[in-house]
Amino acid sequence: MDKKNGRFSGWWKAEKDKIAGIPGTSKKIGYIWEYYKLWIIGIVFGIWYITFAVRQYTTGLKDYWCFMIFANTYADAGDHSELWEDYVGYAGFDLTEKAVHFDAASYFDYLKGVTGNSYFEGFVAYADSGTLDAIVMGRDSLTALGQTGRLLDLNSPECASIREKYGDRFLYAVPLDEEYSTEEIPVCIDISDSRLVREYGIYSEPCALGIGALSDNVESVELFLDFLFE
Amino acid sequence: MKEKRKMTPREKNEAIWGLAFVAPTIIGLIILNFYPAINTVWQSFCKTGDFGKGNTFVGIANYQKAFADPEIWQSLINTIKYAIIEVPFGVVIALLLAVFLNGKIKGVSVFRTIFFLPMVCAPAAVAMVWKWLYNQQFGLFNNILHAKIAWISDPKIAWISVGIIGVWSIIGYNMVLFISGLKEIPGDYYEAASIDGASGINQFFNITVPLLSPTTFFIVQTRVIGALTIFDLMFMVMDKTNAALPKVQSTVYVFYKYTFDQGNKGYGAAIVMILVAFIMLVTVIMQRAEKRFVFYN
Amino acid sequence: MESASTKDTIRKIIVYIILVIMAFIMLVPFAWMILTALKTNQEAISVDPFYIFPHSGWHWETFGEVWKSYNFVLLYKNTLLMILFRVICACLTATMAGYAFGRLNFPGKNFLFSLVLIQMMIPSTIFIIPQYLMVSSLGWLNTTAGLVFPGIVTAFGTYLLKTGYQGLPKDLEEAAGIDGCNIGQKFLLIMMPLTRSSMVSLGIFTALFAFKDLMWPMIVCSSVETTTLAAGLAKAQGQYGSNYPQMMASAVLAVVPMIVIYIIFQKQFVEGIATSGGKL
Numbered sequence: 001m002d003k004k005n006g007r008f009s010g011w012w013k014a015e016k017d018k019i020a021g022i023p024g025t026s027k028k029i030g031y032i033w034e035y036y037k038l039w040i041i042g043i044v045f046g047i048w049y050i051t052f053a054v055r056q057y058t059t060g061l062k063d064y065w066c067f068m069i070f071a072n073t074y075a076d077a078g079d080h081s082e083l084w085e086d087y088v089g090y091a092g093f094d095l096t097e098k099a100v101h102f103d104a105a106s107y108f109d110y111l112k113g114v115t116g117n118s119y120f121e122g123f124v125a126y127a128d129s130g131t132l133d134a135i136v137m138g139r140d141s142l143t144a145l146g147q148t149g150r151l152l153d154l155n156s157p158e159c160a161s162i163r164e165k166y167g168d169r170f171l172y173a174v175p176l177d178e179e180y181s182t183e184e185i186p187v188c189i190d191i192s193d194s195r196l197v198r199e200y201g202i203y204s205e206p207c208a209l210g211i212g213a214l215s216d217n218v219e220s221v222e223l224f225l226d227f228l229f230e
Numbered sequence: 231m232k233e234k235r236k237m238t239p240r241e242k243n244e245a246i247w248g249l250a251f252v253a254p255t256i257i258g259l260i261i262l263n264f265y266p267a268i269n270t271v272w273q274s275f276c277k278t279g280d281f282g283k284g285n286t287f288v289g290i291a292n293y294q295k296a297f298a299d300p301e302i303w304q305s306l307i308n309t310i311k312y313a314i315i316e317v318p319f320g321v322v323i324a325l326l327l328a329v330f331l332n333g334k335i336k337g338v339s340v341f342r343t344i345f346f347l348p349m350v351c352a353p354a355a356v357a358m359v360w361k362w363l364y365n366q367q368f369g370l371f372n373n374i375l376h377a378k379i380a381w382i383s384d385p386k387i388a389w390i391s392v393g394i395i396g397v398w399s400i401i402g403y404n405m406v407l408f409i410s411g412l413k414e415i416p417g418d419y420y421e422a423a424s425i426d427g428a429s430g431i432n433q434f435f436n437i438t439v440p441l442l443s444p445t446t447f448f449i450v451q452t453r454v455i456g457a458l459t460i461f462d463l464m465f466m467v468m469d470k471t472n473a474a475l476p477k478v479q480s481t482v483y484v485f486y487k488y489t490f491d492q493g494n495k496g497y498g499a500a501i502v503m504i505l506v507a508f509i510m511l512v513t514v515i516m517q518r519a520e521k522r523f524v525f526y527n
Numbered sequence: 528m529e530s531a532s533t534k535d536t537i538r539k540i541i542v543y544i545i546l547v548i549m550a551f552i553m554l555v556p557f558a559w560m561i562l563t564a565l566k567t568n569q570e571a572i573s574v575d576p577f578y579i580f581p582h583s584g585w586h587w588e589t590f591g592e593v594w595k596s597y598n599f600v601l602l603y604k605n606t607l608l609m610i611l612f613r614v615i616c617a618c619l620t621a622t623m624a625g626y627a628f629g630r631l632n633f634p635g636k637n638f639l640f641s642l643v644l645i646q647m648m649i650p651s652t653i654f655i656i657p658q659y660l661m662v663s664s665l666g667w668l669n670t671t672a673g674l675v676f677p678g679i680v681t682a683f684g685t686y687l688l689k690t691g692y693q694g695l696p697k698d699l700e701e702a703a704g705i706d707g708c709n710i711g712q713k714f715l716l717i718m719m720p721l722t723r724s725s726m727v728s729l730g731i732f733t734a735l736f737a738f739k740d741l742m743w744p745m746i747v748c749s750s751v752e753t754t755t756l757a758a759g760l761a762k763a764q765g766q767y768g769s770n771y772p773q774m775m776a777s778a779v780l781a782v783v784p785m786i787v788i789y790i791i792f793q794k795q796f797v798e799g800i801a802t803s804g805g806k807l
Contacts, residue, residue, distance in 0.1 A: 049672065052672055213281055251624055252624045254624070347557045
């Protein structure tokens with residue numbers, strides 16, 4: 001250790017002298033690597049990570065036009081599927097501004113129990129963070145899911161125009177939370193006879209669509225419904 | 231005692247270095263963990279936003295409900311019972327294996343790798359195997375014992391069966407930590423003891439156990455916390471309809487049931503707060519005990 | 528002398544027997560995974576408990592099918608990148624904080640350390656939604672940065688390294704102090720190399736937890752091109768429904784790199800400190 005000075009400058013000088021005293025470039029590099037490898041790795045990765053993070057922050061898409069889950073289907077309904085393309089085309093979204101995401105890899109059935117099901121956990125995370133705009137799944141499962149309060153009450157003012165157009169298709173459930181209501185409330189919309197089933201064949205069983213309770217994009221969902229019943 | 235005095239330059243220097251060193255970790259923990267945790271504390275005083283309605287403040291109603299709920303108390307008892315199985319057995323077996331594997335034995339690295347395997351296995355495979363082992367009609371255990379024991383549906387023994395899986399899956403984890411602790415014991419202690427003619431068992435109790443006590447304490451402390459927040463084992467082998475579930479389900483399992491399955495986040499948050507308070511109490515007691523039982527050289 | 532060596536041999540044999548029995552118990556699920564992967568689906572779901580080995584030949588082709596149906600190369604790449612970053616981040620932050628908590632005195636030390644302990648007591652699920660919102664507002668969804676995000680710091684690792692540093696002899700530092708090193712140099716040149724095996728075990732656990740974490744990658748990286756092995760397989764497993772052989776074959780393929788990482792890491796234990804070596 002250097003005995004001259006405990007400070008950084010002293011250490012720097014001593015190291016410089018020491019390295020200058022080592023013969024051969026490869027040996028010099030070897031010495032530096034041996035003693036400072038952790039710091040070198042740390043700093044290189046740190047810089048890489050920060051530049052990446054900043055670049056992502058400035059360029060990455062941070063919001064969705066519409067975020068939908070198509071649960072319990074093996075058909076192709078994910079991003080860039082026919083359904084996705086047609087919907088984006090119909091709605092005329094600008095994808096450089098916000099994204100449209102269709103998640104078709106989600107498998108859970110509230111009626112059969114969902115404890116520990118990671119797809120269900122994913123759904124909860126999206127619903128409770130307000131990311132989820134709509135979810136489509138089998139009619140009975142979705143109605144059961146509607147009891148939990150994670151789907152929007154279709155009587156609420158946000159969906160006035162959906163109610164006007166599709167009110168006759170509403171499906172009802174009694175909330176688990178008795179304080180909210182002991183009566184049936186509408187939680188999802190029956191879309192069994194829509195293009196989703198007839199043309200795209202995404203579902204073969206009767207299915208329904210529910211709106212995420214904290215969704216900010218109810219209009220996009222309405223557009224999706226219009227698109228389905230065009 | 232609490233007399234304020236000026237720090238010497240040396241102490242000040244040390245304080246600056248110390249704070250600088252912990253800063254990244256503490257800032258990270260605050261952003262990543264404590265901000266969400268405070269959110270949960272707030273939620274526990276709320277009736278959470280069902281059907282897009284938003285939170286409403288309800289004061290301590292969730293806590294009152296939780297304290298009056300026998301399910302919560304039972305789940306706390308279940309959790310403690312689980313910890314009583316997992317922690318001692320998991321630690322003792324792992325310690326013995328680690329000591330064996332630290333010796334001069336052929337195939338050490340093969341054994342170490344094998345003992346690590348349970349931790350990387352797919353949970354689905356683990357669940358399948360244990361369900362098969364515990365199966366009442368076809369299970370291996372009942373076949374060997376010529377019995378018809380309902381391992382995971384009899385409320386009296388299901389908690390033990392689940393505890394056994396817990397021990398099995400944690401041994402490798404504890405063992406890795408013990409091995410790294412053993413590697414930090416200087417070898418000359420053993421050499422000196424060998425010259426004095428101490429037997430292997432003597433060495434174990436007089437050298438290994440005291441010198442390993444910081445590692446042991448660390449493992450016990452983290453495993454107690456881990457066991458008290460156990461959750462995944464219960465749903466892995468037990469169905470929702472299992473009659474023994476109320477006698478086995480852990481507190482975090484109940485929290486899950488309310489927060490995830492039923493969307494009652496306020497009540498779930500209150501349950502978590504009660505659990506965290508309980509674990510903090512246990513931890514404080516353990517940290518007190520640390521000074522008495524742990525040997526730092 | 529004679530009897531001592533016989534006793535030694537007997538002891539060795541007992542140790543071996545115990546180790547082999549334990550190894551067998553530990554191996555069962557892993558062997559089960561491989562055997563199930565080699566069966567037909569019919570055989571795999573058979574209720575006969577002693578139907579352990581496949582009857583209609585060993586179906587190695589399942590591995591090939593699974594390999595082709597997932598983009599394993601991409602999944603491996605994403606997973607290894609995430610593991611690499613998390614290990615580096617965790618080791619750097621935890622070793623610094625562990626050193627400070629274990630060896631230095633500074634105001635607020637006990638309070639700050641209790642924060643570290645409390646973090647471990649809170650079920651990690653409550654962190655996920657707020658962390659997701661942070662990542663999403665940073666624009667890091669579907670990126671490695673987003674995957675690494677919750678693993679930048681580690682309470683567990685901090686505690687582990689603190690224990691490691693506390694275990695080191697007191698006089699080490701004093702000797703260095705006389706030499707005129709400042710605290711940073713002491714830490715870097717003297718103390719850190721001595722806690723190598725604690726760092727190795729932290730590396731193992733960080734890699735393991737990152738590898739096994741399912742929910743976070745599933746939520747943050749919803750597209751299959753950017754997600755990790757665990758999440759990618761889970762996402763695609765729905766396609767197979769209850770095809771157990773394919774499920775298990777993909778699980779085996781997923782686990783292989785993790786085992787390799789572990790073997791590499793645990794070699795470091797052996798090289799750690801050559802002077803040690805107790806016996807029983």
